Amino acid sequence: MADRPRALLAMSPEFLAQLFPEPLMRRLAAVLDFDPGFVVQDFSEPAAKAALAEAEVVVSSWGVPRLNDEVLAGAPHLKAVLHAAGTVKWLLGESGWERGVVVSSASGANALPVAEYTLASILMAGKGIFQLREDFRKERSFTLGYIHPQVGNFGRTIGVVSASKIGRRVLELLRPFDFKVLLYDPFVDAAEAAELGAESVGLDELVARADVVSVHAPDLPETAHLINAERLALMREGTVVVNTARGRLVDTEALTVELLNGRLSAVIDVTEPEPLPAHSPLYDLPNVFLTPHVAGSHGNELSRMGLFMVEDAERYAAGEPLLHRVDPETLWRQA
Known part of the structure; x- marks a missing residue:
């Protein structure tokens, strides 16, 4: 040319x-x-x-x-x-x-693998894979035909925090599944949320209703510890927190308390600080799936x-x- x-x-x-x-x-x-x-x-x-x-x-x-x-x-x-x-x-x-x-x-390109990681995490968490893997590794046996009553993805409620580029791609990937999807985003009204396949709700309502809370908000001064101790306390027992955004969006200390007592589970690709100190209990908890900031493009x-x-x-x-x-x-x- x-x-x-x-x-x-x-x-x-x-x-x-x-x-x-x-x-x-x-x-x-x-x-x-x-x-x-x-x-x-x-x-x-x-x-x-x-x-x-x-x-x-x-x-x-x-x-x-x-x-x-x-x-x-x-x-x-x-x-x-x-x-x-x-x-x-x-x-x-x-x-x-x-x-x-x-x-x-190229943030849109980087959003794609993050959304794929998120979808995989949601589906695996819904099947109880992380805890079941730990149990199976310890017991080295299982009863063929036994039905695990607390797992399954049919009818689960997924809460998506922010219709960012990644959040929107997650919403798109969730469409084929039998999920009820909630969306919190102060810049998206109910009509647009419906077009995205979700119900627009406040953040407190989202964390209280969702089986999985997936965080995709930008890292801003206003979003620091968006998922704080109070909102973690609103979550029902067994809720799974997925964070592929930035560690600062979730209060690590408050989340650690909830994970240690076994009330919640988490899939965490980003932390505050990053990486976590070597003595952090999150490395060893069976209800935590911790990865080293790999959801984005690699x-x-x-x-x-x-x-x-x-x-x-x-x-x-x-x-x-x-x-x-x-x-x-x-x-x-x-x-």
Whole structure:
């Protein structure tokens, strides 16, 4: 393509090949003019400054230096940032938003494996798999034909906290199952919730009614300890808490108390602090399934994040609207 927009890669170099394997790199190079062997990690270096001064597009990911106002002053031609990772809240200085720099994010791609992990957790928890596995491992035998009365997914009530990108994908994945779905989101009214396949309720009602409470709210000052001791106390015995959002959304100390006494169970991929200290009882409790922040994109899933940005690079070069453009007006309430 003639007159390809001049671009610059900015990220930790070890991620480049995972995000953009050869077929995707060829597509990216077909629409953007950049040096694939030059990856910026520090905008203060002379070579990085020179490249940024000519760049119209920055293709970024984890490890990108912040494009603060000082850096942006040296990037007079910059018009777009294609971020092959999740949140961009911290990435762009105020002057960038003011001059209309377009930002695209692969957060939608990262939402997909998180939602899949969540669905698997909900289904496995409903079958009582985590506790039954512990019991079976200890006893090494079982009675064929015995019906476990307290398990099963038919008619369960699932409470989804926030219709974020991940929350919306979870709601979509829940549709084929025989669940009653509740949704708490202060920015979603009853009609929209119904369109998403859920009943809109207050958070206290949600935690009191749900068999599984799945947390997908953004990490904001307002959402710190959204699931606190009082709301944990509202949950019925046997409720399962699933947290794939951020650890700060759930009061870890209060949840630990409930897990230690066996009243609740939990599937936890994120914690506060992260990781938990080695002496935390959550590592060993049979009613806790604890994983090391793996719900998001890993392995071959990274190339899907790259794909999202390649698609937007192609649209940008063609003068078309970006599919994954970040709305600066609503960015404050996003993850």
